[in-house]
Amino acid sequence: MLSRFPHLETGQTAADRVLRTALRGAAIVLLSSLCCVAGLSLAGCETEDRAASPDAQVETAEGVLRVDLNIYNPGTIPSGIGEPNKVSAELAEAWQAKRKGPRIRYQPLIQTGASEGEWLKTQLLGGVAPEIINMNAEIAWPDVGKGWYVPLDPFLERPNPYAEGNGRWIDLFSNQALVNAKRAPDGQLYCIPLDIVETGIYYNKDLLAQAGITEFPATWHEMEEMLGRFKAMNLIPMTSGGNLGSDWGQDIIFEMLYHDILPEMDLLPSRPDAEGYLGHYLEPREAGFLFTKGFFSTRDPRWREMNRLLLEWRGYWAKELKNSDPIRLFLTGRLATLWDGSWFLRRMATDPYVDFDWGVAYIPTITQETSPYASGTPATVIGGAAVQLHVTNSAIFNDNLDDCIDYLMYLTAPQNIERLASEALVFIPNIRGAEMDPRLEPFSEIFQRRYCAIKWLESFDGEHKKYWRRMLDYYLNGGVDLDEFLVMLENNFAAWVEAHRGEPGWDFEPLEAAWEQREASLVRELEPAR
Amino acid sequence: MNLNRHDSASARGGGTARHGARRRRPAGQPPLALIYGLLLAPAAFLITFNYIPALSALYHAFTEWDIGGDSTWVGLANFRALAGDPVFHKSIVNVTKLGVFAFATHLTVPFLVAEMIFHLKSERWSYFCRVAVVLPMVVPGVVTFMLWSYMYSDAGILTELLVRLGLHDWVRGWLSDPKTALWAVAFVGFPFAGGFNVLIYYAGLANIPGSVLEAAELDGLGALGRIARMHIPLVLQQVKLLVVMTMIGVVNGFESIYILTMDGGPGYETTVPGLYMYLNGFSYQRMGLACAIGLLMLLFLLVFTVTLNRFMRTGDYEPET
Incomplete structure (x- = not known):
């Protein structure tokens, strides 16, 4: 008759059994590991051989x-x-x-x-x-x-x-x-x-009609009025996919405020074969040089205005910038306008559950009604x-x-x-x-619109880009006020310029010559140095 | 009753038994050479993947080092930089707040849940409850964090609830607002009632001998009295373990923050040393500084654990003989 406790008959202690089991387990793990290592080694040899042999x-x-x-x-x-x-x-x-x-x-x-x-x-x-x-x-x-x-x-x-x-x-x-x-x-x-x-603003025509708006606004002022009405209706007036609104927004507002002085600011001629696209584009080196002359700093009133407008606009966006789930909000009628890319079109065009009329428009023009620096030119594109x-x-x-x-x-x-x-x-x-x-x-x-004058965050790199992005979010969420934010940007700009100054392709000398010819008119656009 | 630490006599006894085993190998036991030989492979893996990187980090904490490049010895420069780094200071403040919150919630709520399970009369219900608290552990952490991220979104349950209640002014960007972001991160896992902590407490409570419980009952101790005067002292060993584990989790962990706020933002409102170490190492390519942060974290945890062991005396119940 077999005992209920067969191990007692083997003469082994409990410790022996645990040890033997552990050893068996260790042996299995070891063998498996060796097989893995051998397999990986063989795979590596195979790759090397393949690269070596014609x-x-x-x-x-x-x-x-x-x-x-x-x-x-x-x-x-x-x-x-x-x-x-x-x-x-x-x-x-x-x-x-x-x-x-x-x-x-x-x-x-x-x-x-x-x-x-x-x-x-x-x-x-x-x-x-x-x-x-x-x-x-x-x-x-x-x-x-x-x-x-x-x-x-x-x-x-x-x-x-x-x-x-x-x-x-x-x-x-x-x-x-x-x-x-x-x-x-x-x-x-x-x-x-x-x-x-390209990007565009997808808008819910039904909600526009409920707000008493028949046409998508043509000016920034009208747009803010429309967004205000949506807010009063307890809707989310606007947001953008992937928290890109602030990034895209500053590039677009920048061009509309600087448009009139951009020809003077664009110190370097663009490639002739890309003139139609980048004719007025500020290269990173140009931006860095202009910063050393006082642009994009606390002395630059347009720079302040750009960031002021951005914050004012953000007041109409979804509360969460990063986690707002804008697609769900838009499709369920809780978000009135969504600034997103053409990649969102397929959903709007093919989703059988979209039960409202919708259209695609673009960022309206900033006029003098909104800002004294407005050029009144149409918003540029960023795609x-x-x-x-x-x-x-x-x-x-x-x-x-x-x-x-x-x-x-x-x-x-x-x-x-x-x-x-x-x-x-x-x-x-x-x-x-x-x-x-x-x-x-x-x-x-x-x-078909004109391309933006600069893509700010793409122009910056590494830590400086990340810092700008981080602080932009912080500013737009009320972490710092405009003055503090401008000082942060200025310090970041200075560090970025210093990090690149003297690098190949960052020679300021040709820019200096062009600057001298335009200095008189450009300096007028800045506040005096303190 | 006698609350003693394991006395040294039993340890000495164990030592004697082991000494005896060393002298004569029982029949059927494999030779020691084979045992050590088999242990060699895991040891090699352990050394290669755990100890060498750690030692390398220790060395590189004193260097300026970009991955793929040569490192340059800079002495204490990285530590001096951290001493004057406001972001690092902010990250310490943040982790302290998270730590205090974690201790307050992760140590108390699971204890209460374990007590409730322990007091259940039905073994079947007790088993069901134990399974219920462990079940959520099979959900990967990443999924949990993403769910919470969604709950905090403008389309999430929290915002939706407030809107339905007509509390529009209360709606905010929970993870975007600098005033709420850190607490939103801390609240992930609410009501903190599941997981290992409950099981560890429950194991501690289940380990209390029945005779002790009966004696307490005969002495007329009520439920609260039993918990305060008997259960808590007898689970202090578990508390100590959980304090250490919670502290390690708080100091080293940053996955939830990385998923919820992506970069420790807004600003640096949710940046913790672990995340700052990661950002320095992999985003800013300042691996030397990242190693220095890692070393400081390690030192802090070592000092904390040693201090805790020294000053928080605990012991298992051992009846008088």
């Missing part, structure tokens, strides 16, 4: 081309509504069949949540990033000297075989100034600006290129650069980009001959 390189080139098309990646649901994208996968299959080359594998970039793009940088450093990636050209610029990206100019001079009658690939892009504005400081183009994004495709150093290492270029040419053929853009319904194709979905028309109209 035969293996050919195998990779003929094998897989890794591509990130951002919002167009297969399986992506733009704006979080509707069927997942399929067109990009279909295009890849069709291209593979035509080219008889490598297989396209879509590989979305990993976003780590921080704007620095740590994951991508480590991939580029190791030469293992996807061959084709999407990123803002300006973010890539500081790294183009490291050989991480392939300059595309020589290829853009070639004809695109997939576009009928095309002699030079670059001529295929509809907005040439926008394309040239994406040239890196070394003058070369490292990206293909596939399409265009531009959306998906910007770069070819990475992986294409060189894997010897599949020609395939990458060919696939990009294929994607930019009018019939192909048209299919991609129509399916996603978020961006306007930047390719001649590609038809735009008519529902994107309001954004196309908005995009």
